[in-house]
Amino acid sequence: MRFGLIMSEAFTGLRRNVSMVVSVVLVTFVSLTFVGAAILMQMQIGTMRDFWVERAQVAVYMCTSISTPATCSNGEASPEQVEEVRAKLEGSALAPLIRDLTFLDHQQAYDELLQIAGEENASMITPEQVNETFRITLVDPEQSDVIIEAFSGMQGVELVKDQMQYLDPLFSALTIATYIAVGIAVLMLIAAVLLIATTIRLSAFARRRELGIMRLVGASNRFIQTPFILEGVIAALLGSILASAAVIAGVHFGVNNYLRNRVDFVTTWVGMADAWLVVPVLILVGVVLAALSASFAIRRWLRA
Numbered sequence: 001m002r003f004g005l006i007m008s009e010a011f012t013g014l015r016r017n018v019s020m021v022v023s024v025v026l027v028t029f030v031s032l033t034f035v036g037a038a039i040l041m042q043m044q045i046g047t048m049r050d051f052w053v054e055r056a057q058v059a060v061y062m063c064t065s066i067s068t069p070a071t072c073s074n075g076e077a078s079p080e081q082v083e084e085v086r087a088k089l090e091g092s093a094l095a096p097l098i099r100d101l102t103f104l105d106h107q108q109a110y111d112e113l114l115q116i117a118g119e120e121n122a123s124m125i126t127p128e129q130v131n132e133t134f135r136i137t138l139v140d141p142e143q144s145d146v147i148i149e150a151f152s153g154m155q156g157v158e159l160v161k162d163q164m165q166y167l168d169p170l171f172s173a174l175t176i177a178t179y180i181a182v183g184i185a186v187l188m189l190i191a192a193v194l195l196i197a198t199t200i201r202l203s204a205f206a207r208r209r210e211l212g213i214m215r216l217v218g219a220s221n222r223f224i225q226t227p228f229i230l231e232g233v234i235a236a237l238l239g240s241i242l243a244s245a246a247v248i249a250g251v252h253f254g255v256n257n258y259l260r261n262r263v264d265f266v267t268t269w270v271g272m273a274d275a276w277l278v279v280p281v282l283i284l285v286g287v288v289l290a291a292l293s294a295s296f297a298i299r300r301w302l303r304a
Contacts, residue, residue, distance in 0.1 A: 020195070020199040021231075024192065024196055024232070025235050025236075027195055028238075028240060031187075031189045032189075032239060032282045039281065040270050040275065041174065045174045045178065057163050058135075058144050059159075060085060062077035062132040063157065063158045067131075071155050081155060081156030085154070086103065089136065094146070094147070097146060098138060103133070104132065106130055106132055147162075192239070196294055198297075200229075203228060204298060228297075236287055236289065239286055240282050240286030240287065243286070244283065247278055247282070248279070252275075
């Protein structure tokens with residue numbers, strides 16, 4: 001009976017402040033959607049980084065006839081210089097660091113370049129102008145500096161490049177986008193907390209006579225406060241559920257049905273399992289913030 005009375009009071013308050021409740025629901029929905037998007041974006045960055053770090057290679061580009069660095073002053077790398085690089089890579093110092101080693105001669109590197117650039121560009125460059133290349137996959141990608149230091153400045157070597165350097169700007173841009181989403185989410189959550197507090201104060205003011213009577217008949221503060229806290233929690237819960245639905249729909253339609261089929265260079269995406277992991281986080285954040293905000297607001301109003 002007591003529980004039923006509390007719930008009845010809570011729903012009565014919600015009916016009396018429909019417009020404010022809708023505002024709370026919408027603000028909570030938008031803010032938590034940004035929170036969910038930020039969490040999923042960070043998951044995506046982690047997934048992509050793990051995938052590419054595992055496959056990233058260090059490339060040692062040998063000099064060609066058109067190379068300009070000081071190490072290529074004698075023109076194209078000689079077979080002896082190529083073998084010197086190979087011997088160094090297969091030597092006892094570096095071999096334990098290397099998981100896989102591939103060598104592309106001029107023709108193989110040229111054919112691979114045409115696959116990327118298209119056969120229509122075949123007349124723009126000859127095979128001899130494409131670098132012979134050693135591609136090195138490391139056991140620990142974090143040790144790429146060892147390979148770079150070993151071959152930088154070596155005669156016959158034009159350039160040593162860690163492929164992760166090409167991906168770092170992408171990860172940095174995605175991280176900045178995550179921070180922006182988090183910043184917007186925080187501002188929206190602050191707005192939601194303030195709106196919930198305002199809604200509770202207005203609801204309490206509208207029922208000030210009822211609250212006075214409840215105090216006179218000996219109702220405890222907890223009994224008086226609970227319906228108002230439930231009002232905020234219910235409104236925030238509705239917003240959290242909408243945000244969860246938006247996150248799940250975004251992953252299902254945006255990632256699975258759209259991005260997976262159109263962005264070829266990314267082979268690992270967050271999935272529905274990740275989206276479902278975010279759902280309880282969103283609901284918990286929404287409910288806890290609403291409960292704290294409503295509790296603080298009604299306590300201050302009752303003391304006034």
